[in-house]
Amino acid sequence: MIVTLQVLLFLLFYAAIVALCVWALVDCLRRPTGAFVSAGKRTKGLWTGVLAASAVVSFIAVPIPGGYSLGGGTFQFLALLAAVAAVVYLVDVRPAVQPYSRRKGPRGPRSGW
Numbered sequence: 514m515i516v517t518l519q520v521l522l523f524l525l526f527y528a529a530i531v532a533l534c535v536w537a538l539v540d541c542l543r544r545p546t547g548a549f550v551s552a553g554k555r556t557k558g559l560w561t562g563v564l565a566a567s568a569v570v571s572f573i574a575v576p577i578p579g580g581y582s583l584g585g586g587t588f589q590f591l592a593l594l595a596a597v598a599a600v601v602y603l604v605d606v607r608p609a610v611q612p613y614s615r616r617k618g619p620r621g622p623r624s625g626w
Contacts, residue, residue, distance in 0.1 A: 567595035
């Protein structure tokens, strides 16, 4: 009973890491290329590569039901590093590039009706 609960919690933990990495990757892909350079946060290509690798590694690290995982504990440790990369993007880079990512166009109530 307790072992089953531990395996389930382990699975949910790594699934959450995958979701975090995918969220960061999708957000990065939606930002314009110039926003990264304007914010002084390296390039979009670098962040896309880092976050894509993070998403792949974290997906591979998800344990297979039954307590097994591919690559033993190596990928599970790398998944923790992948989570760090996603958190750095979401906490540091995303807020910095957000002001440069806003769509141009009319804001507020329309006039001339």
